[in-house]
Amino acid sequence: xxxxxxxxxxxxxxxxxxxxxxxxxxxxxxxxxxxxxxxxxxxxxxxxxxxxxxxxxxxxxxxxxxxxxxxxxxxxxxxxxxxxxxxxx
Numbered sequence: 001x002x003x004x005x006x007x008x009x010x011x012x013x014x015x016x017x018x019x020x021x022x023x024x025x026x027x028x029x030x031x032x033x034x035x036x037x038x039x040x041x042x043x044x045x046x047x048x049x050x051x052x053x054x055x056x057x058x059x060x061x062x063x064x065x066x067x068x069x070x071x072x073x074x075x076x077x078x079x080x081x082x083x084x085x086x087x088x089x
Contacts (some may be wrong), residue, residue, distance in 0.1 A: 001045075001070065001071055002043075002076060003032040003037050003038060003040050003043060003044055003055070004038060005036050006044055006067060006070050006071070007033075007035070007037040007038040008034070008077050009070055009075075009079060010030045010031070010034035010037065010063075010066075011030070011031065011034045012032050012046050012079060013076065013078065013079045014027045014028075014030040014031045014034070016079065016083060016086060017030070017080045017082070019088070020065065020082070027086035029058065029060075029063065030063070032057070032060045033059055033063045033067075035058075036056050036057050036058045036059065037056075039062075040056070044067060045071060047069070048071060050066065051060070053067060067076070
């Protein structure tokens with residue numbers, strides 16, 4: 001999966017959380033991760049395979065897990081759950 005596509009997942013997640021009026025810190029964290037991923041000079045898969053994911057600015061344990069999930073499955077379950085929840089309202 002291209003870095004831009006992964007970055008977009010984090011932007012979408014931040015947008016959904018913003019609409020839900022969730023924690024602004026989390027929203028900023030996801031947007032920062034998206035920015036970091038988008039300007040990365042190498043593919044995320046390479047960073048993961050080298051074990052350097054947590055070295056990226058703005059990528060802590062939780063975001064690293066989400067990146068790994070996206071790269072492994074092509075989706076982010078949390079985002080899908082939030083979208084389903086929002087469409088059910």
